[in-house]
Amino acid sequence: MRNEIRRLREENGLSQAALADALGVSRQTVNSIETGRYDPSLPLAFAIARHFGTTIEEIFHDDDH
Amino acid sequence: MTTTTDRRHLVGASLGLAIGLVALVTGALVLREHGPGNMWAGYLAGASLALLAAGVAFWRTWRRPAQATTAERAFTASADERDRAILHRAAATLGGVALPLTGAAAVLLALGVEPAPVIGTLLWTELVVFVAAFAVANRKL
Structure with a gap:
């Protein structure tokens, strides 16, 4: 699954560590999500969307569609 | 604070x-x-x-x-959710490997092989499998 987290994070001037702190996860988890190695749970995906003031659909994209 | x-x-x-x-x-x-x-x-x-x-x-x-x-x-x-996912993968791998390994150990014991080295090898093998599975999952996720 592709996502826009790196772009949104950089636009907001956040480091991976700062975003991780805000979301209550580790920096490695943010890195794994950004690089598409780990798909977050629905609650974490909602937390990410809420943090950037947008929707899950605007952030995560299905590879096949 | x-x-x-x-x-x-x-x-x-x-x-x-x-x-x-x-x-x-x-x-x-x-x-x-x-x-x-x-x-x-x-x-x-x-x-x-x-x-x-x-x-x-x-x-x-x-x-x-x-x-x-x-x-x-x-x-x-x-642990956060990714850490737990990695731990679950490693534990699942260990679980999948432990059953046949324990079966093989039981066969060796039934054949009269000295128990101590069999049990020792079984424990070390399971430990190595778990650590390796954890490391692989940590790289993949």
Whole structure:
């Protein structure tokens, strides 16, 4: 699954560590999500969307569609 | 400033280490009285190292959370969802491998092979499988 987290994070001037702190996860988890190695749970995906003031659909994209 | 989460982490860590220390001393005393040879000394050395590693992991996840590794978080009740996913994958791999390995060990024992090396090899193999599976999952996820 592709996502826009790196772009949104950089636009907001956040480091991976700062975003991780805000979301209550580790920096490695943010890195794994950004690089598409780990798909977050629905609650974490909602937390990410809420943090950037947008929707899950605007952030995560299905590879096949 | 110490937060409620910090205090909970500290209390949990202290309790876990205290239970570990009691298990360490009790196990060593029981093995010294009833175990074969100097097994108690090996147990004491191995369990002390494990307890020390747990203490270091607790301290790092408490004082240096940003530098803590996945394994340190996973084994100190401070794991996030990715850490737990990695731990579950490693445990699932170990579970899948443990059954045939235990079956093979049972066959060897039934054939009259000395039990101590069979059990020892079984335990070490399972440990290696778990560590390797954890490392692979940590790289993949």
